[in-house]
Amino acid sequence: MRRFANLFARLDATTATSEKVAAMAEYFASAPAEDAAWALHFLTGAKLKRTVSSGVLAALVAQVAELPEWLLSDCYDHVGDLAETIALLTCRAGAHDDAPLHEWVRRLQALPSLDASERDARIVAWWRALEDDERFLLNKLLTGSLRVGVSQRLVVQALAKLSGLATDVLAHRLTGAWTPSPEFLAALLAPADDAAPALGDRPYPFFLASQLDDPPETLGHARDWLAEWKWDGIRAQLIRRNGAIATWSRGEERLDGRYPEIEAAAQLLPQDAVLDGEILGWLHDKPLPFAALQKRIGRLKPGPKLLADCPAAFMAYDLLELDGVDWRERPLAERRAALAALVEGTPVRLSPDLIGGDWASLATLRETSRERNVEGLILKRLDSPYQVGRRRGDWWKWKVDPYTLDAVLIYSQPGHGRRSNLFTDHTFGVWHEGQLVPVAKAYSGLTDEEISRLDRWIRANTLERFGPVRMVKPAHVFELAFEAINASARHKSGVAVRFPRILRWRSDKPAAEADTLENLRNLARG
């Protein structure tokens, strides 16, 4: 644990990417393979299953630290993180336990098989045997909430530095599900031309479009670009290899069984292939709003009613592999032509190539996005390869301008991580019959300076407290942007907004002049 805690401290202490990459490369070079495999597992964002509930841990620490539970909860509100709160309230007493990381993982995984008193006794003994930072990490593992502040891209760079392999190769080998074992690590770092690793059902790393902030004319001639709708669904890869089907979301989650229509459609393709595309709710030849698809996201086995109300379709964007051959390096135009031929006559849909010819006519088309339930346009350079991650230059999203509204800050609570003892999670309301009705929660969009100014104001203007949540004087108006608005029975206001974020602090506007629920409902209808 010591070595991993040192790595974590180094990653935590710097914002310089070169320093983070160096720290990880040094760790992987020096740690035993069994540990390094687990560290890689955690660095890439995978978590251990939570083995003990927060409630059990809270009760246990209150007992060990001899504190009333309300005081523990005050501490938690102040610190903003249970694992850290526990680490701060306990301390090492007695011999240090220097077990390596993989041994800790094994111990944690054994916890559920123990009876409660034995489990509690072990946890307390561990707290006493670890240093502050190690104890913090142990608690993070116990609560299944370890998050290390590095992106997958940086992890891949560190592995590349270590192994001399290309980042694309490593990214692909890391995609999909893998077991953190020394064998996996060895295969991951094996030379590139050593027996191509079995692809199995693994997806390729997704290529992501960047936000287009400049006018499209800056991209050159429109004829060099493919324009498509920016469909509002679940980005996914549909894989058929040797007739076996797998579906993966962009979050690298397997979606098998959730969208049986799509799996059936894939069986009808004339050849094995890997397709990049979007899962959409599709009815009467039109996409359903994202809110409809949302009902299916959590559903492992959708029932007949749901399948009828929200049938799913796969809207194919790209062809990544055909009959076991990796096509990603071929130009987009070639991939699209093969894709069109492949899906022809099957229920798999081809995302249409929007005929514009010039930017002005594409801009006109873009204006019709909302009525089509799409978010705008995607522009892809016709000669571009399918790259890894978000690389600027070849793929752009050209979204329609967001909706905006002026709303009043009514509740706030502390954020998490870097913002754990600042009030940064805000709830905003609009006027309805003389009252403020909550319509949106938003976290981002303010500068650091505004965040701390607002934090001070909130502390001084709290009307009431509900646990960590403060009700504040309705005084400050914020302009919020959001992508879509839908009727919602679950919300008190009757509407739900999508992707709300703070555009700016309207200090020029008194609360009484904020928007009304009526305005918002009109937007929903319009």
Added chain:
Amino acid sequence: MPQRDLIELRPEGLYCAAGGFHIDPWQPVPLALITHAHGDHARWGSQRYLGTTEARPLLRARLGADAHIDWMDYGAELVLGETTVSFHPAGHILGSAQVRVRHSSGETWVVTGDYKRDPDPTCTPFEVVPCDVLITEATFALPVYRWRPASEVAGEVLAWWDECIARERPAVLFCYALGKAQRLLAELARLTDRTVYLHGAMLELVQCYRDAGVAMLPTEAVSEQAKGRAFAGQLILAPPSAAGAPWMRRFRDASTGFASGWMRIRGNRRRRGYDRGFVLSDHADWNGLVRTVRESGAQRVLATHGSTESFVRYLVEQGIAAETLRTPYGDEETT
């Protein structure tokens, strides 16, 4: 027994009517007893002041050459009206004191000012003063605040400094200019004898401590170094206000650290954007606060500045009459 509270909160500060004086007032008053030389406790403009002999050069520097100040040794008693007042060491910074106010009826109040219970080579250690009513600071009044020995923290600072030497980077450590800077220089003097470079705001204050006989690392002023000199591998102390200022430009590629009790919380460390956080405070931690209340024997406690709500509730559950006293004392560590 007096009918009213011996010490009460007035718009201008804590006031003792029976003795006709204020303690650390925030507005000018006829007579002010000053617990220590930090700006939120020692303010300009009062007609007369009383301070401790040990704080003399610091209070002079803060209040100005023209201020009318009388000096008292720790433990010396002075009769003011119906009260007898005395200063007792608070262990916060050089010359810091608690004020004991004893009414002729025998009722005794103590105002702690800022204090800590941990050893500090730069000032006289805290002394327990028995009392009936204790007015205590509560800056770090949550059990998550628990300090490790300053000697260990100094070891961490030294390890970071060594790392900066190895990487040929300047090490800029931000800390409060009065108290924390000198405590760091004194703790580090037990581990090394290297020279430390100081921001201008610290020069006079460090000299005051040297004059008082506090052993510290040798120091030089950053401002007196030749233009363009490289500070690679050097430790520089600067007040937090210097972070992000043009003054910092001379320390190219510096690693930055911050020494404060607030650094105990990871969110604070990360938000402030310093490379390293060192948990070192001149205030009492949770155990120090609770222990002080217990040892004082006070039956009533008034808590000022900080997380007073949790502390007050905890004390009430322990059978002590506790309340929050709202004062505008800041916390120098946040500045």
